Amino acid sequence: MTRHSLNRPVLVVDDEADIRDLMEMTLMKMGLDVDTAEGVAIAKKKLDENKYSLVLTDMRMPDGSGLEVVEHITEGGHDTPVAVITAFGNADQAVQALKIGAFDYLQKPITLAQLRTLVKSAVRVQDENNRPLAAAPAPPPVADAPPPRQAAAPSAPPVFSEQSRIDVFVEPAADAAAHGLKHEYDIPRILGKSQQIEEARRLIRKLAQTQVPVYISGESGSGKEQAARSIHELSERRDKPFIAVNCGAIPENLMESEFFGYKKGSFTGADQDRLGFFQHAHGGTLFLDEVADLPLAMQVKLLRAIQEKTVRRIGDAQEVKVDVRIVSATHKNLAALVQEGSFRQDLFYRLNVVSLHMPPLREMHEDLEQLIVYLLKKHHGGQGVKMTAAARDALLHYNYPGNFRELENILERAVALAANNVIDVEDLQIHSEPVSLAGEHIIAEEPNAALPGFQMGHTQLQDYLDDVERQILQQALTYTRYNRTQAAKVLGISFRSMRYRLDRLSIE
Numbered sequence: 001m002t003r004h005s006l007n008r009p010v011l012v013v014d015d016e017a018d019i020r021d022l023m024e025m026t027l028m029k030m031g032l033d034v035d036t037a038e039g040v041a042i043a044k045k046k047l048d049e050n051k052y053s054l055v056l057t058d059m060r061m062p063d064g065s066g067l068e069v070v071e072h073i074t075e076g077g078h079d080t081p082v083a084v085i086t087a088f089g090n091a092d093q094a095v096q097a098l099k100i101g102a103f104d105y106l107q108k109p110i111t112l113a114q115l116r117t118l119v120k121s122a123v124r125v126q127d128e129n130n131r132p133l134a135a136a137p138a139p140p141p142v143a144d145a146p147p148p149r150q151a152a153a154p155s156a157p158p159v160f161s162e163q164s165r166i167d168v169f170v171e172p173a174a175d176a177a178a179h180g181l182k183h184e185y186d187i188p189r190i191l192g193k194s195q196q197i198e199e200a201r202r203l204i205r206k207l208a209q210t211q212v213p214v215y216i217s218g219e220s221g222s223g224k225e226q227a228a229r230s231i232h233e234l235s236e237r238r239d240k241p242f243i244a245v246n247c248g249a250i251p252e253n254l255m256e257s258e259f260f261g262y263k264k265g266s267f268t269g270a271d272q273d274r275l276g277f278f279q280h281a282h283g284g285t286l287f288l289d290e291v292a293d294l295p296l297a298m299q300v301k302l303l304r305a306i307q308e309k310t311v312r313r314i315g316d317a318q319e320v321k322v323d324v325r326i327v328s329a330t331h332k333n334l335a336a337l338v339q340e341g342s343f344r345q346d347l348f349y350r351l352n353v354v355s356l357h358m359p360p361l362r363e364m365h366e367d368l369e370q371l372i373v374y375l376l377k378k379h380h381g382g383q384g385v386k387m388t389a390a391a392r393d394a395l396l397h398y399n400y401p402g403n404f405r406e407l408e409n410i411l412e413r414a415v416a417l418a419a420n421n422v423i424d425v426e427d428l429q430i431h432s433e434p435v436s437l438a439g440e441h442i443i444a445e446e447p448n449a450a451l452p453g454f455q456m457g458h459t460q461l462q463d464y465l466d467d468v469e470r471q472i473l474q475q476a477l478t479y480t481r482y483n484r485t486q487a488a489k490v491l492g493i494s495f496r497s498m499r500y501r502l503d504r505l506s507i508e
């Protein structure tokens with residue numbers, strides 16, 4: 001049974017229904033009772049009428065600021081711990097809230113791990129409040145408040161860092177059961193038993209029960225799309241469409257019509273009405289893959305559609321309501337792109353209400369062997385493929401910059417090359433340890449964010465460029481439904497050049 005010393009409800013104050021729902025669900029799973037308020041006035045009224053164990057309040061709400069809620073609690077003599085939720089990068093607000101009596105703050109986007117840590121420190125604050133005065137430690141001076149916690153560092157120390165007695169939190173039974181095999185079957189797309197992948201699956205299950213926008217980060221080939229599909233398949237929207245859009249593959253001049261659709265006759269070539277991605281995804285999930293590649297102009301339009309929950313087709317005077325859950329992903333560092341100015345901050349917050357990280361395969365080392373056996377069986381089961389010890393060793397020591405996708409490709413290629421169905425090390429065509437020209441071993445560079453999968457001293461330039469070109473050509477062909485003339489146009493090359501490139505790279 002879950003034990004905690006928060007025996008009264010937690011009050012969540014936020015004007016956004018999605019966030020209230022997510023927090024309520026998460027806190028309830030921790031065994032806490034939850035009450036909600038959608039603005040400052042309602043929060044104050046509820047605080048006057050009821051007793052709460054903890055208050056979590058957003059800062060910016062249409063009818064006032066979270067600071068007013070903090071003041072109401074401290075000035076009203078309530079001894080309820082209150083924490084504020086601030087916008088990313090808004091350290092001033094956080095410090096101000098701490099000065100007037102908040103015990104901690106969270107930065108958007110909130111991660112579940114952060115929420116858990118915060119509730120644990122609230123238990124500590126309550127314990128301190130309930131101790132005789134003489135025993136209470138002095139509160140930390142506000143000027144020493146730690147820098148704002150970043151979403152990627154949920155384990156950052158809480159404001160009250162001294163070790164005091166905390167009742168132990170035990171995860172509810174459903175979470176513990178998630179480690180059992182039975183629960184693995186609900187997410188068949190995502191294999192692996194390592195702690196990181198278990199954590200990803202656990203979050204996927206939770207997020208599937210909410211409507212909040214989810215942002216999935218992770219390297220190329222680490223399973224971001226599989227995670228997005230799993231969220232959809234486990235959600236109430238499972239019988240409605242899942243529309244995956246590769247934002248990087250749509251030419252800029254076609255973006256608006258692709259996302260929002262058009263009316264017949266609205267421009268040359270619009271010879272019939274057409275629905276956009278939003279309307280196709282109505283009732284279901286719209287997965288914006290490679291969302292970092294959206295041009296700024298399109299980011300504005302997308303933000304508007306997501307906020308208003310309406311779209312207007314090109315050439316149409318009418319706006320149409322759409323009910324779409326947004327899941328987005330990119331292998332790029334979206335927060336860095338916001339800093340750089342190439343991704344809008346407001347859209348970033350809107351997409352990144354909760355983030356999910358898919359671990360790279362090299363961090364799932366304990367799973368590798370089973371995955372290799374599984375993939376060989378799955379794809380080539382009937383052929384009785386075997387592997388030499390050297391090949392097995394090379395596979396287990398390789399670091400897979402292209403993650404699962406690369407592992408699948410390596411195995412597929414190896415099976416094709418293997419003599420007598422025995423895969424040997426050269427059939428893998430990998431170099432498990434990059435070696436310098438002088439023959440010394442060199443340490444693999446961190447994967448380059450701008451050049452995913454490229455490793456200095458390891459990747460051959462021509463192979464890398466061919467791979468990029470192959471992906472672009474394939475995306476253009478998929479996009480134009482294999483019309484080579486149109487695909488050439490979309491890519492801004494001549495038909496001859498297209499044919500030459502397809503031949504050179506043996507693309508059918």
Ligand SMILES: Nc1ncnc2c1ncn2[C@@H]1O[C@H](COP(=O)(O)OP(=O)(O)OP(=O)(O)O)[C@@H](O)[C@H]1O
Binds near residue numbers: 189220227
């Ligand atoms: N945990 C996993 N278990 C099994 N297969 C996986 C897992 N993660 C990824 N894959 C497989 O790897 C391939 C790539 O997965 P996916 O397309 O979801 O990756 P991605 O992160 O979206 O890639 P990109 O960034 O290139 O779009 C797919 O064939 C998928 O089935």
